[in-house]
Amino acid sequence: MTLKTYFSNIFSTIRSLLKGMRRTGYYFTHHKEIITQQYPEYKPPLPERFRGEVVMPHNADNEHKCTGCTACELACPNGTIKIVTKQEINAAGKKKKALDTFVYHLELCTMCNLCIVACPTDAIEMAQSFEHSVFDRNSLIKTLNEPGSKLEEGIE
Amino acid sequence: MLEEIGKTEEGDLIINIGPQHPSTHGVxxxxxxxxGETVKKVEPHLGYIHRSIEKMSESLSYRQFIYATSRMDYLSSHINNHGCALCVEQGLEVEIPERAQVIRVLMGELTRIASHVLWWGALAMDVGAITPFFHAFRERELLNDLMEETCGARLTMNYMVPGGVMFDLHPNFQRRVHEFISMFKSKIGEYDELVTNNAIFINRMKGVGYISREDAISYGCSGPVARASGVSCDIRKLYPYDIYGKVQLEEVLDDGGDCYARYIVRMKEMQQSLSVIEQLIDNIPSGDHMAKTKAVLKLPKGEYYSRVETARGEFGVYIVSEGKMTPYRIKYRSPGFSNLSAIDHMARGQKIGDLVAIMGSLDLVIPDIDR
Amino acid sequence: MALFLEFVIAGLLCIGLFAILGLVLVLMERKVSAYMQIRLGPNRVGPKGALQTLADTLKLLSKEGLTPRGADRFLFNLAPFVAMIGTMLLLAPIPFAKGFQLWDINIGVLYISAVSSLAVISILLAGWASNNKYSLLGAMRSGAQIVSYELSAGLSIIAIVVLTGSLSISDIIASQADGWWIFKGHLPVWIAFVTFIIAVTAETNRAPFDLAEAESELTAGFHTEYSGMKFALFFLAEYINIFIVCAIGAILFFGGWMPFHIGNWEGFNRIMDYIPSSVWFFGKTFFLIFVIMWFRWTFPRLRIDQLLNLEWKYLLPISMVNVLLITLVAILGWHF
Structure with a gap:
């Protein structure tokens, strides 16, 4: 190593280090570059496709669209959904299979969206809620159909 | 002298790095x-995050098993899903609409950038600079946001399904990708200022963890690790899938074989991915985002293998079908496993600090190594 | 009696300064790092997060002080106190303002460089007594590091001692009444200053020379096994050490509490004198502390052999030649 390379080494090192310091120094003085979001106060809007939880929307008359066909139960890779059906006599006086309880295990769900895709009547959809932590895991086992709800007219 | 390295002697210090250790990025x-400070032998122990995804998949249908692959290499979950979807489609012999192919490739390349950006920050953190890690997340967050908008998830996507993609692109997608491209191009210079040209960083990387071309091949390395040793192994170039055959893509090769070469290869790969995205983003063909498939998928009896290039290397999916609703056997070839196996070869005779740099340059994702 | 009272007051002041400096410096580090990393930093406890370190201290106080099995109990528990006492002793000859100095000893600079090397003993004790391999490696690294970097730190201090002709800190400050050495001493003093900053960064185990506690390699190095208040003592000692070395740097190169004076511009110098001397002292010290923090949040860490190379191949030869140059400058009276 000649004396020249020795000193040029030192100078190029110092230059490269100063360049890095200029970059961090820039961010130190430019506070508007900060990207932190203050979470509980500011909740960023979630896109409508965000998969947070399976829900079953009900209309104003407390009616849902689930026929109890168990397509979602079959599509689920984790056994998250359990559908209990009952026999019901409809307006025409015929016996018909209908939904009794739609049990949804949020603690098993991986939000893969396969049940939503599988549903022939669009009875379930993904909600944008994501704050699911609870103290008792039993409260994560949910019944999606509202008490007293029934199938919407015209859905087969 | 060479034989002596690797033998345990009186006075040698045996240290467990991990399963809980700041630089192992997992278990x-x-x-x-x-x-002393010199590493004589490195022995990786696996099994801490084994979830038996392969066995589990044997009882799941061909649509269902894909979700679990997002949880293997979680940094390139799109590409893992892609590989599985390709393998199932190979058995089903369905024609994928061109729109779906373009979307898949776009998502794959965006995932690659997101993965490499995170790797860049994590590598810098491994060698002691913490600030780049946070800067890397700024870019990654943009990508996560735009994926969230289209796919509905930020990490475990489950977006690619046999026959195409689950949803069509979000109307905002193209605008946001353009925003990302212009933002990323303005920031990539900062990466060089902060890390690439930093003299300390170069000294920590150059000549560390050398692996020759022959050794890289015999250890089965793939991806940037092998390409940094001069092995041409980019699946996107050699066995093009979907529309990779039609896009301009340059395989990044380097013959350094050390950590610095691996670093440079990944940095250049980000540029390549960016150019692929730029070629495709304004030319997304219209049409269906999914081919018509049967409600219940059944693969004809036989064996199917497909491979894709993830951010870490070659990811292979091997399905044996008996003609039933569920696969008889699924085997994944994960890039991290083979890359990790070379760590002993790379780290022998180096210092502990080098071992950490080597681990960082291999870009290990533990759930990928240990499925 | 009066002497006793003096002791009590001095002791209380020292401990109070310790506590306040610890709180301020930890908060400053966290804020500086946050802004460089495009984050906000602590902002929940107190106004703008000002009480965050207080809350952290409370948390550490309430934690269990664990002594691992197989550790040398006595030495393990002694080590944090050695670290603390070592740094406390260093406060004695530092003038915080004009005439505000605990002990104006005539070998002040020598005393500081002698006592500051006590820090390595506490690190070696902690590393060895922990019965942990990471700690041992960290302690050994730190031993090699501090012993070597003391040489160039000492040589750059000597540069100023040669110019001043005195080891006493008050004399060194008085000699800068017509301008600080960094401006009076030409290039050699600049070289001495850069060497000094690099060497003290290494001596205080700060990044990029934080090999003793390199978290990505040795988890936490020599204090891996320490918890609760024992860990906090190490933590505090590290920050007070930074304060002290930066204060020394400010004294040697920037004139300590001496206001910014230029030669014989009487009017300008008088205006500068209106700013209290303590503001000058703390301003300069905190500026140097900021520079050291700036290093930490920008640079990657060196490897152990590169660290020793830097000292023995670069810093030491350069500072030796530099001392020669400075002697020449001092003899020929070339400085202003």
Whole structure:
């Protein structure tokens, strides 16, 4: 190593280090570059496709669209959904299979969206809620159909 | 002299790095034999995050098993899903609409950038600079946001399904990708200022963890690790899938074989991915985002293999079908496993600090190594 | 009696300064790092997060002080106190303002460089007594590091001692009444200053020379096994050490509490004198502390052999030649 390379080494090192310091120094003085979001106060809007939880929307008359066909139960890779059906006599006086309880295990769900895709009547959809932590895991086992709800007219 | 390296002697220090250790990025467990500061032997121990995804998949249908692959290499979950979807489609012999192919490739390349950006920050953190890690997340967050908008998830996507993609692109997608491209191009210079040209960083990387071309091949390395040793192994170039055959893509090769070469290869790959995205983003063909498939998928009896290039290397999916609703056997070839196996070869005779740099340059994702 | 009272007051002041400096410096580090990393930093406890370190201290106080099995109990528990006492002793000869100095000893600079090397003993004790391989490696690294970097730190201090002709800190400050050495001493003093900053960064185990506690390699190095208040003592000692070395740097190169004076511009110098001397002292010290923090949040860490190379191949030869140059400058009276 000649004396020249020795000193040029030192100078190029110092230059490269100063360049890095200029970059961090820039961010130190430019506070508007900060990207932190203050979470509980500011909740960023979630896109409508965000998969947070399976829900079953009900209309104003407390009616849902689930026929109890168990397509979602079959599509689920984790056994998250359990559908209990009952026999019901409809307006025409015929016996018909209908939904009794739609049990949804949020603690098993991986939000893969396969049940939503599988549903022939669009009875379930993904909600944008994501704050699911609870103290008792039993409260994560949910019944999606509202008490007293029934199938919407015209859905087969 | 060479034979002596690797033997345990009186006075050698045996240290467990991991399963809980700041630089193993997960539950990797390395048993290292030290002579002073010099590493004599590295022995990776696996099994801490084994979830038996392969066995589990045997009882799931061909639509269902894909979700679990997002949880293997979680940094390139799109590409893992892609590989599985390709393998199932190979058995089903369905024609994928061109729109779906373009979307898949776009998502794959965006995932690659997101993965490499995170790797860049994590590598810098491994060698002691913490600030780049946070800067890397700024870019990654943009990508996560735009994926969230289209796919509905930020990490475990489950977006690619046999026959195409689950949803069509979000109307905002193209605008946001353009925003990302212009933002990323303005920031990539900062990466060089902060890390690439930093003299300390170059000294920590150059000549560390050397692996020759022959050794890289015999260890089965793939992806940037092998390409940094001069092995041409980019699946996107050699066995093009979907529309990779039609896009301009340059395989990044380097013959350095050390950590610095691996670093440079990944940095250049980000540029390549960016150019692929730029070629495709304004030319997304209209049409269906999914081919018509049967409600219940059944693969004809036989064996199917497909491979894709993830951010870490070659990801292979091997399905044996008996003609039933569920696969008889699924085997994944994960890039991290083979890349990790070379760590002993790379780290022998180096210092502990080098071992950490080597781990960082291999870009290990532990759930990928240990499925 | 009066002497006793003096002791009590001095002791209380020292401990109070310790506590306040610890709180301020930890908060400053966290804020500086946050802004460089495009984050906000602590902002929940107190106004703008000002009480965050207080809350952290409370948390550490309430934690269990664990002594691992197989550790040398006595030495393990002694080590944090050695670290603390070592740094406390260093406060004695530092003038915080004009005439505000605990002990104006005539070998002040020598005393500081002698006592500051006590820090390595506490690190070696902690590393060895922990019965942990990471700690041992960290302690050994730190031993090699501090012993070597003391040489160039000492040589750059000598540069100023040669110019001043005195080891006493008050004399060194008085000699800068017509301008600080960094401006009076030409290039050699600049070289001495850069060497000094690099060497003290290494001596205080700060990044990029934080090999003793390199978290990505040795988890936490020599204090891996320490918890609760024992860990906090190490933590505090590290920050007070930074304060002290930066204060020394400010004294040697920037004139300590001496206001910014230029030669014989009487009017300008008088205006500068209106700013209290303590503001000058703390301003300069905190500026140097900021520079050291700036290093930490920008640079990657060196490897152990590169660290020793830097000292023995670069810093030491350069500072030796530099001392020669400075002697020449001092003899020929070339400085202003």
């Amino acid at each position: 990797l467990h390395l048993v290292i034999t030290l002579n």
